[in-house]
Amino acid sequence: MGGARDGDSALSSAAPGALMASFTATDISALRHRVARLAAGNGLHGDRLDDFVLAVYEILTNAVRHGGGTGSMRLEHLDGDLVCQVDDDGPGFSPGARADNAVPRTGGRGLRLARELTDSLTITHRAPGTSIQLRTSTRHPLPTGQGIRPATPS
Known part of the structure; x- marks a missing residue:
């Protein structure tokens, strides 16, 4: 999944129950609502x-x-989990740069918060860019915040 192209911010479904989208800042609010509807439709509540x-x-x-x-x-929805992968083509960041629990004074809490709110968060560093995968079980409530897992090199 690469970054969005000019004029390519429309939301689309790849398969029943799946959502694919390229986005910019102006698309995030609408995309958040679509994510909420899809997640609720796949069994997440409260x-x-x-x-x-x-x-x-x-x-x-x-x-x-x-x-x-x-x-x-x-x-x-895969194997009882909601799986969300977000890709960008930015400069990336150093492996482990945000994997610890140190919190900068302003900003810098997104990865930490996402890790604590989901069952797993996996970071894959590319050149250029970064892929982040979030997983949360829809089968039964599990404790969240199992931590950041680096991707296995292929």
Whole structure:
């Protein structure tokens, strides 16, 4: 999934129950509402729904702020989990730069918050860009915040 192209911010569905979108800052609010509807339709409710939607919002916002102003996302229900992957083509960041619990005075809380609000968060560093994958179970409530897992090199 690459970044958004000019005029390519429309939302689309790749498969039933899946959502794919390229986005810019102006698309994030509408995309957040679509994510909430899809997540609720796949069994998330209450605090787990709110937590997942907020985590996705934080990662979308990070992609715009730090990833060159555009990004792309895919949200789908796989094996009892809601899986959201957000990709950008920005300069990326050093592995481990935000994996610890140190919080800067202003900003810098998006990854930490997303990690705490979902069952897992995986970061894949590319050249250029970053992919973030969030997972939350729809099968039954699980403790959230299991931590950031680096992607396995392929």
